[in-house]
Amino acid sequence: MISGKFQLKTVRFSGGTSRGKGLGRQLIATALKRAWEIGMTRVELSVHANNTSAVALYRKMGFAEEGLARCVFLADGIYRDAIMMAMLRPADGLRVEGKELS
Known part of the structure; x- marks a missing residue:
């Protein structure tokens, strides 16, 4: 069985009154x-590797770092x-390379 993946594209707030109100967290959730x-x-x-606030938010929401891609954004x-x-996906019984994920 082939399962799907979802790629989260652009989530961007350009400062101002949008920052710090939890809008990014709500959109991602x-x-x-x-x-x-x-x-x-x-x-x-x-x-972006230098976007420390976004990286912190994604970590807090459960995302794991998988690597660094060099010179991606111009x-x-x-x-x-x-x-x-x-x-x-947090699901009982999800198997990866012979291991159960919990």
Whole structure:
């Protein structure tokens, strides 16, 4: 059986009054809930390596770092690295390489 994965794309708040109000957390929680409801088994994302607040939020929500992709984003003529992160669906009996995940 082939299961699906969901790639979380752009979540961006440009400072101002949007910051610190939990909007990003709400959007991500809603996307995760929907992904699990439709049967996705994995949600993945990439985030600018220097965006420490976003990395902290994703960790707090249960995402794990899976690696660093070098020179992925180009902004203002400067290449920036990306941290690759993912979360597996929290489900009893999910097996990966012969191991049960809990």
